[in-house]
Amino acid sequence: QKEVEQDPGPLSVPEGAIVSLNCTYSNSAFQYFMWYRQYSRKGPELLMYTYSSGNKEDGRFTAQVDKSSKYISLFIRDSQPSDSATYLCAMSGDTGGFKTIFGAGTRLFVKA
Amino acid sequence: GAGVSQTPSNKVTEKGKYVELRCDPISGHTALYWYRQSLGQGPEFLIYFQGTGAADDSGLPNDRFFAVRPEGSVSTLKIQRTERGDSAVYLCASSSRAVDTEAFFGQGTRLTVV
16 A cells, blocks of 8 residues: 555546545654645646645645545635646655655646 | 756666766755656655755665765766666755755656666
8 A cells, every 4th residue: 555645537627617636645644745736747846735734725725634534635726727737745754754755646637 | 046957858878877867956955855756656755865965865766876965055866777667757856944845846857768
């Protein structure tokens, strides 16, 4: 079993839809939870990070962490064609755990 | 520069050859990370530098892989006796903090071993 599981998709939605992306994990030591966006042939770009449990909102993006269920989510409201990319969840520990573990990424297509 | 720069952007090499991949981090960033990303997968941690020293090299797959950062800025990832299985995109990231929650990635070097 992988430490971080993420549905690879692809996920195809119409423009304006609400998108829900999710990851599950097994290591209870993870404390930092990140979401990255990666366009084709580009490096990942950090969208948001959350420390421990809770919600965080930034514009059209909302990140949620439920440590009791070992489950994290990213919601995208009013999705745009420019949101079409691969979304990677990532997480790391809190005690010198410099090693960040990434999910496999979910490919998202937003159709105009 | 404004961002993390990696050179070359593409590298094709023959099996058994030696390659060097270079990373120029964002100026002033003390933390530097190397990852490897295979097709359809997320980045896989290789090594982390804090300053000049490798603070965590537990992700290096075997002793054919080695990385240096002699002056605490530019880093070079070195791969000896390349194998076809080494083909992947090698990503470098840097951050100003030890915990890479705000790491900035380069565009990667696409290595193909033929």
